[in-house]
Amino acid sequence: MSKTLFTPGPTNVPQFVRDVLGRDLIHHRMADYHQLLKDINEDLKVVFGTKNDVLVVTSSGTGAMESTVANFFSQGDSVLVINTGWFGKRFIEICNIYGLNVHELCYEWGKTYNFHEVEEVLEQYPEIKGIFVTYHETSTGVLNDLKSLGQLTRDRDCLLIADCISGMIVHEFHLDKWGVDCAVASSQKGFLLPPGLSFVALSDKAKLAMERSNLPKYYWDYKKYFKSFNEKYEQPFTPAISIVVALRESLRYLLDKGLATVVEEKRMLRKYTEEKLQALGFKLFIEDDSIRGNVLIPVIVPEEIDGRQLTAMIDERHDFTVAGGMGEYAGKMLRVGILSDVTTKEIDLLASYIEESLLEL
Numbered sequence: 001m002s003k004t005l006f007t008p009g010p011t012n013v014p015q016f017v018r019d020v021l022g023r024d025l026i027h028h029r030m031a032d033y034h035q036l037l038k039d040i041n042e043d044l045k046v047v048f049g050t051k052n053d054v055l056v057v058t059s060s061g062t063g064a065m066e067s068t069v070a071n072f073f074s075q076g077d078s079v080l081v082i083n084t085g086w087f088g089k090r091f092i093e094i095c096n097i098y099g100l101n102v103h104e105l106c107y108e109w110g111k112t113y114n115f116h117e118v119e120e121v122l123e124q125y126p127e128i129k130g131i132f133v134t135y136h137e138t139s140t141g142v143l144n145d146l147k148s149l150g151q152l153t154r155d156r157d158c159l160l161i162a163d164c165i166s167g168m169i170v171h172e173f174h175l176d177k178w179g180v181d182c183a184v185a186s187s188q189k190g191f192l193l194p195p196g197l198s199f200v201a202l203s204d205k206a207k208l209a210m211e212r213s214n215l216p217k218y219y220w221d222y223k224k225y226f227k228s229f230n231e232k233y234e235q236p237f238t239p240a241i242s243i244v245v246a247l248r249e250s251l252r253y254l255l256d257k258g259l260a261t262v263v264e265e266k267r268m269l270r271k272y273t274e275e276k277l278q279a280l281g282f283k284l285f286i287e288d289d290s291i292r293g294n295v296l297i298p299v300i301v302p303e304e305i306d307g308r309q310l311t312a313m314i315d316e317r318h319d320f321t322v323a324g325g326m327g328e329y330a331g332k333m334l335r336v337g338i339l340s341d342v343t344t345k346e347i348d349l350l351a352s353y354i355e356e357s358l359l360e361l
């Protein structure tokens with residue numbers, strides 16, 4: 001059975017990547033793996049826009065999010081979480097579990113943050129040591145501006161930590177230039193790989209904070225990862241070797257194509273999909289075009305329709321999988337993901353299946 005995934009990750013995995021995934025394993029303590037990790041690191045530096053080495057960890061995105069909390073802070077440190085949806089809230093939950101003093105700025109779903117409010121919180125609480133923000137908020141489709149936040153934290157003793165799990169690849173990103181201190185991304189999104197790997201990029205400022213942190217960590221201790229990489233081009237623990245091997249293929253594909261081209265293609269596909277869905281009578285969830293991301297198109301389902309039934313029908317009859325709404329938008333929203341390598345042809349097909357299902361429902 002094969003399905004076309006219009007979901008904001010996992011995506012469909014291209015055939016040339018699947019061919020590599022099916023190969024027998026190599027060993028992660030041998031010379032060929034060392035070369036592989038070295039090559040991948042160079043490519044990831046380009047993707048993240050940084051001069052520093054990028055850690056490749058075996059985990060889903062949430063584990064990598066947790067690792068950012070555990071590695072830079074100490075018990076009782078104050079942090080600010082900019083919460084623009086489901087995944088922003090996750091940072092609050094993780095920071096609370098680690099005993100940090102959490103300030104929150106919460107925004108209505110479908111909106112971005114207010115820069116002046118962030119500025120005010122930093123003025124009022126100069127002890128804040130880090131800001132957590134979601135680059136692309138997958139529950140709402142909003143793309144939060146990181147560049148402005150970077151200008152705010154650059155000259156302060158405060159880290160900017162960005163969850164770029166869904167936002168990476170399909171939007172411009174420059175860790176060093178924008179003044180982001182830590183960014184995490186995961187394999188199952190724009191990288192077109194199965195779930196299992198996450199990537200963590202760090203600024204020099206973040207590396208200094210890492211030396212000071214006293215929160216407990218073992219598997220997540222970045223110092224272990226840097227030591228293994230610096231000494232041997234290895235990771236400290238057994239990595240998801242098959243996905244690391246496949247990562248080199250997907251990175252080559254993306255970089256050969258050119259990241260700017262990928263971003264532009266996705267932007268155009270988003271526009272195209274928005275128009276198609278509007279023509280079917282759906283209302284776009286995000287009013288402000290300038291904050292719409294290229295990961296998914298969130299639309300409100302007409303009141304008389306149950307979004308869950310709609311997505312189930314398309315999935316079961318046509319093997320086209322579309323994501324529904326999260327939280328209070330469950331059953332009321334469609335999130336049509338465009339991270340998979342899909343074209344307008346598949347979008348047209350999807351639109352016809354949606355139309356057919358709407359008529360029946």
Ligand SMILES: Cc1ncc(COP(=O)(O)O)c(C=O)c1O
Nearest residue numbers: 060061062087136138163165166
């Ligand atoms: C923005 C964002 N953050 C965090 C996560 C959580 O990642 P995972 O499910 O890989 O743990 C996701 C997953 O969809 C996401 O889109």
